[in-house]
Amino acid sequence: MIRLHHCAQARSFRTLWLMHEMGLDFEFVHHSFFDKSLRHPEFLALSPAGRVPALEIDGRVLFESGAITEYLVETRPDCGLGRFPGDEDRADWLEWLHFAETMGQHIASLTQQHIALREDWMRSPTVMRLEAKRLEKVLEVVDRVVERHDWLLPSGFSAVDTNVGYGVMVARRFVPADLLPAVDAYFGRLQARAGFQRALAEDGPAEIYARDFYEAPDV
Missing domain, CATH: 3.40.30.10 (Glutaredoxin)
Incomplete structure (x- = not known):
C-alpha cells in the first residue's frame, strides 16, 4: 500500500x-x-x-x-526515472534534485511575503523585489540548460524534472513567463505530459496561489 x-x-x-x-x-x-x-x-x-x-x-x-x-x-x-551510480548523468541528476530546494527557498520567501503575511504592514517590498530577482537568477540556470535539450538531462526526462518542474510552475507566479523563453518552452513540454495532467487534475482547488501573478509593490 x-x-x-x-x-x-x-x-x-x-x-x-x-x-x-x-x-x-x-x-x-x-x-x-x-x-x-x-x-x-x-x-x-x-x-x-x-x-x-x-x-x-x-x-x-x-x-x-x-x-x-x-x-x-x-x-x-x-x-527509468532515476540515474544511479555509474551512470553518466548521475552527478547531474543529484545536482538538479538538490537545486530544486534552492528554487524552493526563494519561492517560500516570496510566498510568505505575498500571501502568508496578510497585512501590508507585515510585508517588505524590498524583500519581495530582492527574492524575485534571486528567483529569476535561479531560473536562468535552468534556462541555459533547457535551451540546449528538452529536459534537464541530455539522456531524457527523469524524476528531477518533476522536482524542478514544480518549482518552475510556481515560480511563474513571481517571475514573468516571457522573461525566459527557454524555461517557458520547457514548462510547455512538462504540461503536455500525461503524468503532469493527471497530477494537476488531482491537485485540488487552489488554496495558496489565488492569483496568476504576484508583483512586488512600488515603494
Whole structure:
C-alpha cells in the first residue's frame, strides 16, 4: 500500500506527479492548510513538522519530497526515472534534485511575503523585489540548460524534472513567463505530459496561489 498525503499547490505535488509518471497505484489523502488538520496528532505522527508530503510506503513514512524522489526511483528502478551510480548523468541528476530546494527557498520567501503575511504592514517590498530577482537568477540556470535539450538531462526526462518542474510552475507566479523563453518552452513540454495532467487534475482547488501573478509593490 502506498498512501500520499497532499495539499493543493504544495511541494507534495512533486510526489503526486512523480508517482503518476512512474505508473504507481496509490491512495490519496487531501489535506487543507487552513483546517488545522496538519496539526492533528495523527498527522504529526506521520510528518513531525506538520507539512506535506507525507508518504506511507513499504511499511514506513517519508516526509521530505527530495528524499521521497530518491527513494521511489531507487526502490522501483524499472520506472527509468532515476540515474544511479555509474551512470553518466548521475552527478547531474543529484545536482538538479538538490537545486530544486534552492528554487524552493526563494519561492517560500516570496510566498510568505505575498500571501502568508496578510497585512501590508507585515510585508517588505524590498524583500519581495530582492527574492524575485534571486528567483529569476535561479531560473536562468535552468534556462541555459533547457535551451540546449528538452529536459534537464541530455539522456531524457527523469524524476528531477518533476522536482524542478514544480518549482518552475510556481515560480511563474513571481517571475514573468516571457522573461525566459527557454524555461517557458520547457514548462510547455512538462504540461503536455500525461503524468503532469493527471497530477494537476488531482491537485485540488487552489488554496495558496489565488492569483496568476504576484508583483512586488512600488515603494
